[in-house]
Amino acid sequence: MASRSRRPTTSRIERVYRTAGLVMGGLWALQHGHSITEHALRFGVLLFVVAPIVSALLKRRARAKGLPGLPISPARLMTAKAVLLVVALAVTWWLDRCGVHATDYIVAGGITATVAMLGPRLHNLLMLDHGAPTSNADSPSTQRRPDTQAAATTPHSRADR
Numbered sequence: 001m002a003s004r005s006r007r008p009t010t011s012r013i014e015r016v017y018r019t020a021g022l023v024m025g026g027l028w029a030l031q032h033g034h035s036i037t038e039h040a041l042r043f044g045v046l047l048f049v050v051a052p053i054v055s056a057l058l059k060r061r062a063r064a065k066g067l068p069g070l071p072i073s074p075a076r077l078m079t080a081k082a083v084l085l086v087v088a089l090a091v092t093w094w095l096d097r098c099g100v101h102a103t104d105y106i107v108a109g110g111i112t113a114t115v116a117m118l119g120p121r122l123h124n125l126l127m128l129d130h131g132a133p134t135s136n137a138d139s140p141s142t143q144r145r146p147d148t149q150a151a152a153t154t155p156h157s158r159a160d161r
Contacts, residue, residue, distance in 0.1 A: 010120070013119075013120050013123055014116075014120045016119075017115055017116055017119030017120050017123070018115075018116045020115050020116075020119065021111065021112040021113070021114070021115030021116035021119065022112055022116070024043075024046070024047075024084075024111050024112070024115060025108040025109060025110075025111040025112030025113075025115075026108065026112075027042070027043070027046060028043065028088065028104060028107060028108040028111055029104060029105055029108035031043075031104060032102075032104040032105065033104070034104075036089060036092055036093055036096070039088075039089065039092065039104075040085070040089055043085055043088070044085060047081040047082075047084075047085060048078065048081065051081070052074075070127070071127055071128040072126050072127060072128065073126060073127065073128050076125065076126050077126050080122070080126065084111065084114065084115070088107050088110070088111055091106075091107050091110065092104070092107050095107070
């Protein structure tokens with residue numbers, strides 16, 4: 001129960017996603033007039049290089065304070081970021097083809113709204129499922145559960161007696 005009180009509240013999660021949406025949308029808008037390739041590279045660096053570094057630093061800070069970090073699945077988070085980037089690039093390309101002016105600002109608003117509104121709703125999908133393995137390192141073949149460890153040590157303890 002003590003660890004449950006340390007989990008972020010819904011309003012805090014919403015604030016985090018609103019802030020992230022504003023930052024990502026703002027950075028997209030700042031690149032107004034640049035080519036779609038430059039958008040892809042800069043936004044990709046933000047999502048796949050800068051964000052994981054910041055996340056690692058926040059986890060380190062939480063551990064130093066004795067707080068548990070959020071159990072977010074890195075693979076699911078990277079997939080969500082990749083989908084966001086691909087959709088933003090596709091919409092930018094499509095709006096450019098249609099001759100719409102201020103394409104980058106429209107897409108920036110879409111990124112902000114998408115992250116701010118869908119982020120809190122999809123947040124639980126980004127969390128690790130504690131009951132199921134999330135990678136090969138966590139699979140039952142490479143990691144023993146406590147009940148199988150006891151069963152595995154029983155024959156040895158009987159042989160030693």
